[in-house]
Amino acid sequence: MDAMAGRKPAVVWALNISVVFLTLLWLFPTLGLFVSSFRTSEQITASGWWSSMFPAEQTLQLRALDPDDNRIETSAGIFVVEGSAFEQGLEAVEIDSWGTSSRALDAYSAGDVADLGDGETFTLNADGTYIWQGDDDQISGRAQRFFFTATIPPDFTLSNYDQVLLDEQNSEGMAKAFFNTLTVVIPATIIPILIAAFAAYALAWMEFPGRALLVATVVGLLVVPLQLALIPLLTFHVGAMELLTSVMGTVDEDSKLTSVNWFGNWFGMSEGEKIAGKGYFGAWLAHTGFGLPLAIYLLRNYMVGLPRDIIENARVDGATEFQIFTKIILPLSFPALASFAIFQFLWTWNDLLVALVFLIDSSGNTTVMTKQIVELLGTRGGDWEILATSAFVSIAVPLLVFFMMQKYLVRGLLAGSVK
Amino acid sequence: MHPAVLGLITIVIGVGGCIGYFYGANVFLDKVLFPASGPKAGRNINRANMIRPWIFLGPAILALGLYLAYPVVATFILSFQERLPGNARAFVGFENYSKMFAEPKFAEAMFNNVLWLTVVPAAATSFGLLAAQLTDRLSWGNISKSIIFMPMAISFVGAAVIFKLVYEARPEDVAQIGILNHLYLLAGGAEPQQWLTIPLWNSFFLMAVLIWIQTGFAMVILSAALRGIPEETIEAAIIDGANPFQIFFKIKVPQIMGTIVVVWTTITIATLKVFDIVFAMTNGQWETQVLANYMYDKLFVAQDWGMGSASAMIIMLLVTPILVWNVYNARKEMR
Numbered sequence: 211m212d213a214m215a216g217r218k219p220a221v222v223w224a225l226n227i228s229v230v231f232l233t234l235l236w237l238f239p240t241l242g243l244f245v246s247s248f249r250t251s252e253q254i255t256a257s258g259w260w261s262s263m264f265p266a267e268q269t270l271q272l273r274a275l276d277p278d279d280n281r282i283e284t285s286a287g288i289f290v291v292e293g294s295a296f297e298q299g300l301e302a303v304e305i306d307s308w309g310t311s312s313r314a315l316d317a318y319s320a321g322d323v324a325d326l327g328d329g330e331t332f333t334l335n336a337d338g339t340y341i342w343q344g345d346d347d348q349i350s351g352r353a354q355r356f357f358f359t360a361t362i363p364p365d366f367t368l369s370n371y372d373q374v375l376l377d378e379q380n381s382e383g384m385a386k387a388f389f390n391t392l393t394v395v396i397p398a399t400i401i402p403i404l405i406a407a408f409a410a411y412a413l414a415w416m417e418f419p420g421r422a423l424l425v426a427t428v429v430g431l432l433v434v435p436l437q438l439a440l441i442p443l444l445t446f447h448v449g450a451m452e453l454l455t456s457v458m459g460t461v462d463e464d465s466k467l468t469s470v471n472w473f474g475n476w477f478g479m480s481e482g483e484k485i486a487g488k489g490y491f492g493a494w495l496a497h498t499g500f501g502l503p504l505a506i507y508l509l510r511n512y513m514v515g516l517p518r519d520i521i522e523n524a525r526v527d528g529a530t531e532f533q534i535f536t537k538i539i540l541p542l543s544f545p546a547l548a549s550f551a552i553f554q555f556l557w558t559w560n561d562l563l564v565a566l567v568f569l570i571d572s573s574g575n576t577t578v579m580t581k582q583i584v585e586l587l588g589t590r591g592g593d594w595e596i597l598a599t600s601a602f603v604s605i606a607v608p609l610l611v612f613f614m615m616q617k618y619l620v621r622g623l624l625a626g627s628v629k
Numbered sequence: 630m631h632p633a634v635l636g637l638i639t640i641v642i643g644v645g646g647c648i649g650y651f652y653g654a655n656v657f658l659d660k661v662l663f664p665a666s667g668p669k670a671g672r673n674i675n676r677a678n679m680i681r682p683w684i685f686l687g688p689a690i691l692a693l694g695l696y697l698a699y700p701v702v703a704t705f706i707l708s709f710q711e712r713l714p715g716n717a718r719a720f721v722g723f724e725n726y727s728k729m730f731a732e733p734k735f736a737e738a739m740f741n742n743v744l745w746l747t748v749v750p751a752a753a754t755s756f757g758l759l760a761a762q763l764t765d766r767l768s769w770g771n772i773s774k775s776i777i778f779m780p781m782a783i784s785f786v787g788a789a790v791i792f793k794l795v796y797e798a799r800p801e802d803v804a805q806i807g808i809l810n811h812l813y814l815l816a817g818g819a820e821p822q823q824w825l826t827i828p829l830w831n832s833f834f835l836m837a838v839l840i841w842i843q844t845g846f847a848m849v850i851l852s853a854a855l856r857g858i859p860e861e862t863i864e865a866a867i868i869d870g871a872n873p874f875q876i877f878f879k880i881k882v883p884q885i886m887g888t889i890v891v892v893w894t895t896i897t898i899a900t901l902k903v904f905d906i907v908f909a910m911t912n913g914q915w916e917t918q919v920l921a922n923y924m925y926d927k928l929f930v931a932q933d934w935g936m937g938s939a940s941a942m943i944i945m946l947l948v949t950p951i952l953v954w955n956v957y958n959a960r961k962e963m964r
Contacts, residue, residue, distance in 0.1 A: 225763060225767070228763060229760075229764055229767060229770070229773050232756075232759070232763065232773070232777065233772075233776050236776055236777045236779070236841065236844070237776050237779075239791045239792060239794075239841065240779070242794050242808060254806060255803075255806065256804060257804050257806070258804065258805060258807075258811050259808075260808065260811075396640060397640045397643055397644075400640060400643070400644055401643050401644065402692075404647040404648070405688045405692060406689060408651055408685040408688070408689070409686045409688075409689035409690075411685060412682040412685035416678075416681065416685070418679065418683075421682075424686070426956045426959055426960055427693075427698075429955050429956050430955065430956045431693060431697045431698065432955065433898050433951055433952050434697050434701060434945070434948070434952070435901065435902050435921075435944050435945060435948055437902065437921055437924055437941045438700050438701050438941045438944070438945055439697065439704075440700075440941070441700075441703075441704065441707060441928060441938060441941075442700040443700055446695070494643070496696065498692055498696070499692045499695065500697070502693055502696075503693065503697070530659060531655070531681055531685075532651070532655040535685075556781075556782055560783070560784030560786070560787070562784070562785065562786055562904070562909075563925075566929075567929070580786040580787075580905070583786050583787070583909075584786055584908065584909045587790065587793070587909055587910075594794065594797075594806070597790055597793075598790070600790075601786075601787050604786075604787055605782075605784065608784070609779065609782050609783070611782065612778075612779065613779075616775065616778070619781075620849050620853075623846065623850060624849070624853050
């Protein structure tokens, strides 16, 4: 009966292959970042991340130690330089074959003695040690070049995460930004849910004039671009902060605190502090305001679908509206509450614009991860180990939430879009 | 105070305050203002029930009004004003708009936005529909869906970093670490390309990021819609000898047209507001400017509130048809 998947094996194959292709296409970009975050900067620049997952045949070019400093006279007129290919910071690997010219990379196998003419010889062993032998004239000047091909096993490291998250100097600022992001996200997720739940209940189950108009307004506000709110609200926040600080002490023309009273002290303000309209409070309120239309819309749609009997029976039994709401509606609406919570969490965690405008001041103490990453893109654009790791730290939490709560996310999307 | 402590306190105050407000207001209404006892009990209950909705709605109306409705009006007014030294403003009529229309950067942003609005919703919806249809009957379809849906959870900034790595170009004689250039060279390309600096093409490379993110959304919704199609219509078509393509385009797609339109408009709105991707990847250089980033530039880099507000109004203007259509549909449903 299924026409697309058909019964013909060829069609089934074509279908499977195209889905594999599509899936890999969508997975590959993220996978690249993920893999890169476990590689050192040398590894990242030496080869593409896709080749890092397999043992790689790699040809390395090295030089013997400087003969003028390191040669030893073993017998009259015979000089020797001994060393190891892996003493210059390379990881030791088994050497299969080697050569002394770039035109014959695998002329010799490990342990062979290469005759360089006039009695000069070079030997490279499987463990990387080499012996370069010749007379006074031959073992001087530029050191002998040699090439070898080795199979390098996949090698991953956690050092990038160490540097990004645990570094004492906190040079990338990601650890602090991580906690700042959390500080923004948690209240910005909980507060709108609370406010929206009450409003949605009123819009779904209470009779009052203007209800239809309010629902229509909420639907309209769903699509109002956030961009419009930036300047008016920033001005409003500055004004509100000035009003608030005027309660805490005296403020001069440049909005600096010249004296602080007991209330300001309690609030942790100090003299000379500049009042800015930016801070966590503003960011929380902004996220609340911008998240509310979707919250009310989703929750109202869900609550309207709850069985009328339950609510009316409760009313007949003498329950107050407040009791109906907290004891019946809220527990029943859990799936809708969960799906909005996930939306709001993802949106606030991933947000850049609101943080830029309402939160991050010139001190940079309240920077969030998204802003930090943009900064890294500008200042350390080529340092992929830092960039990839920082980006992955910020992506990891939403991905975790996504995979754990996917069911609710899908439900929420369906409730929000398909009417 | 440590921000985490401050955050914790605020959660407690904010959440406690909210609960306290709703609980307190209800108790006050039922016990003090209009008690449901005594000689006027009946009338009091009615009165209380008339007021209660507004108690429940109060904070929401306040927040919506202050954070969404008021700014629309305020931005509209600001777009006709000029900022003078000392926080004063002067009315300048349409000067902000005419200055803006004369700017080449604005024309570029408009052109790119139109391009984005044409390409992104169409591509994301088509890919989503394709993915939904293909994965529908596969045994491992859910894994595939999860992976295509996953970019939804990734921030625009994170996606920008991810795709910068994809587009990375290295000099010709060293190993390529960006997969696009690697493939390009494998396919016979002459030399590695700096993809994000090639005008016009680079806009498409930026759009790819948004398409990558939005396809999962389209797929999830369209997949649900496809499953909602009555089996009989498909069976009838098979019996009548329709081939798979005819079934898909002539039977399935027309039946889910309504959902396709909803998905399309939702992605259109997301596209209109796109800011982070351009901001993080090119910041509007190499002719990739879009309206939202242009506006941010005007507001916070050039500090020109008038022109910034004017460009915000352009975005609002572009959203308005969708807004009206949504409200119209919602009202139709309520009746």
